[in-house]
Amino acid sequence: MKSVLVPLLLGLAFIAGAIAIQVQQRALQSADVRDIRALVGELDSVRLALSRASVGSDSVRLAQSIAQRTYVLGFREFHVPTRQEAIDRWWTLTGPGTLFSVVGVLFIAAAIAASRRARAA
Secondary structure, eight states: OHHHHHHHHHEEEEHHHHHHHHHHHHHHHHHHHHHHHHHHHHHHHHHHHHHHSSSSSHHOOOOOHHHHHHHHHHHHHHHHHHHHHHHHHHHHTHHHHHHHHHHHHHHHHHHHHHHHHHHHO
């Protein structure tokens, strides 16, 4: 019975893992895109404030804020395209999600085969 249960659980774990990883990556991607939109809005607001600044000290402070926000925005935007490529590739023929699922199905098939052999014996 143990010889049937282990591959069955491994197979289900591989399939569930592939789905869970995909869900997590999509959630991270949507959160990053949402945060980037907010950062762009904040950066535009600071740039508008800089264009309206009349005091030199305000201009310096706002310019530093723009530089910092631009850096943070660039850091956040850096990972978005590569993660989106990974998400798009996940369920393709040779993608990681497909490979995890195939391994899971093979484990489940091994469990079924072991179960049939045990019943036949």
